[in-house]
Amino acid sequence: MKDYYEILGVPEDASVDEIKKKYRELVKQYHPDLNKGDEEAAKRMAEINEAYQVLTDPKKRAEYDAMRKGGVGFSSEYYRPGQGFDFFDSIFRDFFTDFPFGSSFFNRTATKTKPRGTDINLEVTLSLKDVVTGCTKSLRFFRDELCEECHGTGAKDGKTKTCERCHGTGVVENRQSTPFGVFITQTTCPTCHGAGSVPEQVCPVCHGTGVVKRQRTLDLQIPPGIENNDVITLKGQGNAVKDGASGDINVTVKIIIPPPWRRKGKDLYTEVHVPYYHAILGGKIKVTTATGEEKELLLEPGTQPDQEYILANEGVPDKSGRYRGDLHVTIKVDLPSKLSPQERKFLEEIRKLHEGDNKKRFGLFN
Template identity: 35%
Template sequence: MTYKDYYAILGIPRDATQEEIKRAYRRLALKYHPDRNPGNKEAEEKFKEISEAYEVLSDPEKRAIYDVYGYSGLKSSGYKGFEDVSDIFKTFSDIFEEFFGFSFEEKTQTKPRDGADLSYEVVLDFEDLFQEKRINLEIEKFEICEVCKGSGYDPQKGVRICDVCNGKGRVTYTEGFFRISYTCPDCKGRGTIYIEKCPKCKGSGKVWRKKELEVIVPAGIEDGSILRIPKEGEPGLFGGKPGDLFLRIKVKPHRYFYREKNNVIGQLKINFISAILGDKVRIPYFGEELEINIPAGIQPGEEIVIEGKGLPDIKTGKKGNLILKVQVEIPKKISKEGEKLLKKFAEIEGIKDFVNELSINQKDSKKKKERFWEKFIFGNK
């Protein structure tokens, strides 16, 4: 008997929640749905496979049997899976309606049905956050069939009154005092029968489409934010409202800068001479060049704040600050001449105790030089 790893089929961990299971199935159902892959037998088989996995893992009882006894335990309990795609549509009529706004089966009534919401991820570079950005987004979704206008039947052939229920949509069965009324199995409660289903949408009332949208992303938006685009989800049927499009923002990390609220944080590497004497340096900064004033005697770890050069607040537009954390670079090697000058400087400044450590013995000279620089820059600790 072939082993089936339903968790691997849906791409989820074994401790996945019901919400994670449903989300994984929706994503794969969109990818392998027969309407999106006409004539593709491989996609059809994959659609059946993921639907079988979802049927088992979304049912607590079946899932418990599967987790303990595996696929063979399910088979022994009488589980048969799906014979064909139509079985899937019948079984998951409600879930497909939740996912896509319709169930791929004729409904029992034509009351308005709202369309499903859609969710997409938008990836931005860090520099995109400094100003409003317009992006062209291509989305894939179902839209109302232009041939049948969402009715599902061939407009050239029309419909006829259902012979079984005489157009009432329900059938009544009476035996003695017992009476039961149920939805007409032929017309599914419509009261009419398609003479022929729409050749374009095969009776669903919707077709798969790619659509391009121009989306405006506001300046200063944060990673993980959600943008709602009204009425750009799946269309409704029979007068139902269209769903919304939700865009989850993902900001790629920058090599040199990161964000804290609306402030931009980075490091400024300077040499020890600039740290002692002060300096002016120019740095490239997202399309401009900034002149940074380094005060004399600045210490490692101190911050230089440039006001108004951070990110704009998404509501007020007020900009945060650029905060540069100073990192003093200590040279690992210096020339003989440089060493003499530094010794002289140390003598002038009265730090002979440091200088004496430089040349006691050749074996320890490297470590002692490093200690000298540490004390020279960072001071005694």
């Protein structure tokens, strides 16, 4: 004899509200629509349904409890396995009228959903200048398109006939007998793939598929400020499919940033090498920006190695185009490995001028 209390996981003195609450939890876990193809889940749900019908009905529960305690027999008329899930679904709907899947979730009649073509995944490589200014890139690819000969029907001259397997409904019915009743499911017809019709004669160009493969070129507009690994999606421009909607084109962006350039959000970072005397004396230097333009930068006298300067609004625009980052320039001071006689002479004189600096700086009385 089945233990309905154990099946639902409730104590023998559980109230109807407690039983309903537990039942709701089990339905979310074992309902066949959530476990398609899982026979064990279907059997488990049938047992849960049977236990629920008995324990939430006062008369059935009293008779069942009496039988468990050795009293009168339990009448099988209260639970008919032949009911299948018709009764169960009505209970399920009562509990979950606001279930996120919507009311169609409980409809055991298959709906004819249109097939969808596959997506085309492409990749485009951009330079740093492309990111700053925006650009247009041409991409070549192959795409499935509706056959012009048969207008995407797959039939010669577009002539079709009613599918003999599904009789034009686009779905086929499957019945499965179990100890708990007859389960009826409907699936898309494998012969016409849900269309309800088949070609009288197959199209000689697409061989019945309704699509042909063609090479295409796409001129893709890249907006300024795009990020590495961003994906640009073109809805409905992917592969076509017979009697369905086309997929999408997904273009993944790859940005090549050569050293010493770096990017951090809207800001750019680079390095500029200057001779040591320029760093000491200061003055104007030329800095090449990400777009290839040259901008003047005024160095302060006594600029130190790795000192940073900022060129405002020479970074990357944001995607709205309203703001633009800055260009951070790190100064790298180049020291000569060899000196001309004249350079050595001048530096020796400079050294003599500063020979007492260490004594003055670190002297005993300082």
